[in-house]
Amino acid sequence: MSNSPYVPPKVWTNTAPSGGHFASINRPIAGPTHDKELPVGKHPLQLYSLATPNGVKVTILLEELLALGHSAAEYDAWLIRIGEGDQFSSGFVAVNPNSKIPALLDRSVDPAIRVFESGSILLYLAEKFGAFIPTDLAGRTETLNWLFWQMGAAPYLGGGFGHFYAYAPEKLEYPINRFTMEAKRQLDVLDRRLAESPYLAGETYTIADIAVWSWYGQLVRNNVYSAAEFLSAHEYTHLQRWAEEIAKRPAVIRGLRVNRTWGDEANQVPERHQASDLD
Numbered sequence: 001m002s003n004s005p006y007v008p009p010k011v012w013t014n015t016a017p018s019g020g021h022f023a024s025i026n027r028p029i030a031g032p033t034h035d036k037e038l039p040v041g042k043h044p045l046q047l048y049s050l051a052t053p054n055g056v057k058v059t060i061l062l063e064e065l066l067a068l069g070h071s072a073a074e075y076d077a078w079l080i081r082i083g084e085g086d087q088f089s090s091g092f093v094a095v096n097p098n099s100k101i102p103a104l105l106d107r108s109v110d111p112a113i114r115v116f117e118s119g120s121i122l123l124y125l126a127e128k129f130g131a132f133i134p135t136d137l138a139g140r141t142e143t144l145n146w147l148f149w150q151m152g153a154a155p156y157l158g159g160g161f162g163h164f165y166a167y168a169p170e171k172l173e174y175p176i177n178r179f180t181m182e183a184k185r186q187l188d189v190l191d192r193r194l195a196e197s198p199y200l201a202g203e204t205y206t207i208a209d210i211a212v213w214s215w216y217g218q219l220v221r222n223n224v225y226s227a228a229e230f231l232s233a234h235e236y237t238h239l240q241r242w243a244e245e246i247a248k249r250p251a252v253i254r255g256l257r258v259n260r261t262w263g264d265e266a267n268q269v270p271e272r273h274q275a276s277d278l279d
Contacts (some may be wrong), residue, residue, distance in 0.1 A: 021167035025082060031093060038091035041076030041273050044108035048078050048092060049101045051260035053158070053214045053224060054118040058102045059272070060210050060255030061125055061132065066275070067251045070129045072108065077258045077272040119151040122207040132207045143201040146193075146208035154215050156182045166225045180231070183219075187236050190216055194238035209246060217243035254278045 018026050040046055045062070049055040065073035080086040080101050087099045096103035096116035104115040104124070115124045123144075126133040134140050160179035164172060190212065193200060200208045215224065220236060220243050222228035234240065246252055257269045257278060269277055 025085060025087075030097065030099065031088075032090040033085060033088040034090070036089035036091055038089070038095065038105075039076075039078050040105075040107075041078075043074045043076050043273075044106060045073065045075035046078070046105040046107060047075050047259075048080050048095060048103045048105075049259045050080050050082055051256065051258060052082075052101065053154075053218060054100075055102045055259055056256050057118045057211050057214045058104065058121050058125075059258040060214065060252050061122055061207060063251035063255040063258075064210070064249075065125065065129050065131060068129075068131055070131065073125070073129060074274075075272070079259050079261065079270045081261075117151075119147055119211060122147065122211055126207045132205070132210070134201065134204065134206065139201060139204075143206045143208045146200040147211050149189075150208070150211040150215065153186050157186065157215060157219070161227075162225045165227060165230070184231060187216065187220070187231065187233070187239060191236040191239040194242045199242070205246075209242075213243060213246045213252075217246055221247060 014028050017023050038046075038048060047058060047062070049058060051059070059077060062073055062075050080092065080103075082101060086092065087096075087101060092103065093099055095105055095114045098116060100116070102116075102118055102121060104121050106113045106115065106124075106128075113124075115121045123133070133143055156179060160175070161183040164175040164179060168175075190200075197203065199205050200212060216239070218224045219231070220228055220233040220239055222233070228234075257267050258272045259270060260268045261270050262268070272278065
């Protein structure tokens with residue numbers, strides 16, 4: 001256990017950089033840091049994002065919609081480099097005052113509709129196109145149960161487990177133990193559910209699966225935090241089955257490449273403006 005002498009002050013002030021992987025974008029105030037308009041392409045849907053787990057939720061859904069034949073789901077995907085502070089531009093803050101990716105602008109209506117928070121974007125698009133969300137009350141409710149489960153659970157995985165295990169400037173036993181325990185509990189929740197049905201909401205693939213897979217499916221496939229062995233991910237056999245099945249979907253494969261700037265160069269498509277960009 002850490003013997004850190006740190007004692008929190010009576011009133012916190014930002015007197016020193018936080019250090020760590022994301023120190024350059026940590027700040028205690030909202031709003032823009034600089035003036036810059038967002039680019040706009042030819043399609044009604046304008047996406048501003050990066051291929052993080054939250055970002056790929058939206059590109060996967062858009063590619064799934066296009067695969068179903070929804071031509072109005074064509075989109076321009078613009079790269080937002082969060083490490084360089086693109087999310088704090090005046091243009092981005094106008095679309096998402098919370099300065100987090102992804103953010104979507106739907107210009108098919110007048111005035112244009114801004115949509116921010118990845119779960120909200122998934123729900124907006126599913127309802128707009130009438131796809132990947134059941135129309136019956138029970139199915140819709142179960143889909144939303146798991147969609148909102150992901151939105152509430154992922155901060156414990158990302159800002160909790162992921163930060164202290166993978167990104168914090170020093171390894172601290174207490175937060176790693178605490179958030180590892182919660183991450184494994186969440187994996188068990190999913191594994192138990194997927195022992196009962198092929199997908200989270202039941203028999204059909206929905207936006208709930210897209211949202212949860214982008215974090216937890218990729219986690220157990222060792223594509224998030226390189227932590228699969230540490231978390232004994234192989235123990236969650238039903239979750240593994242579901243994760244691998246979704247990973248094989250062509251639209252998922254395409255969606256993972258959009259706004260990606262790291263890893264295998266063949267899988268990097270920093271911007272996407274037409275289907276041929278993914279050829």
